[in-house]
Amino acid sequence: xxxxxxxxxxxxxxxTVGMGHAQVVxxxxxxxxxxxxxxxxxxxxxxxxxxxxxxxxxxxxxxLLLLERLDDTQVASVEVGIGKARTxxxxxxxxxxxxxxxxxxxIAALALAGATPLQGGIPILFxxxxxxxxxxxxxxxALDEEIAKAGAEAAKSLEAK
Numbered sequence: 001x002x003x004x005x006x007x008x009x010x011x012x013x014x015x016t017v018g019m020g021h022a023q024v025v026x027x028x029x030x031x032x033x034x035x036x037x038x039x040x041x042x043x044x045x046x047x048x049x050x051x052x053x054x055x056x057x058x059x060x061x062x063x064l065l066l067l068e069r070l071d072d073t074q075v076a077s078v079e080v081g082i083g084k085a086r087t088x089x090x091x092x093x094x095x096x097x098x099x100x101x102x103x104x105x106x107i108a109a110l111a112l113a114g115a116t117p118l119q120g121g122i123p124i125l126f127x128x129x130x131x132x133x134x135x136x137x138x139x140x141x142a143l144d145e146e147i148a149k150a151g152a153e154a155a156k157s158l159e160a161k
Contacts, residue, residue, distance in 0.1 A: 029059065029060070053081070057124075059089070060130055086116065087116045119145050
């Protein structure tokens, strides 16, 4: 065997050894039971503040898991609440980030697919891992976000399965 052939074989061997160690990630997932706990915390905060809101909980891909429209809340808040939650989920940051960008002159943020650039969508974290998001709509932007944060905070008390 020539020197070049030996080097080539060694490199090929190293490359195939590296492929044998591919890994699959284990991740936490938001269950319906957990979504109910989060929504209940948000609802309690809303009732404490006499707020009429929609509460939407989505998984980490932005898919709706749970929707609550508190009594006498405007119907238009349903789609807005879902949009806020999806925005926080798919971009993994509060939906207010995009509202702020637009307010500060970055109107290109309006072109982001799937973004609802309105305050009130908050990511949900569990044990430091992103598992979904909550969106609240129906009151002032600040109050919507405050209620969403109360729900997201409840995720810290969840138990892992």
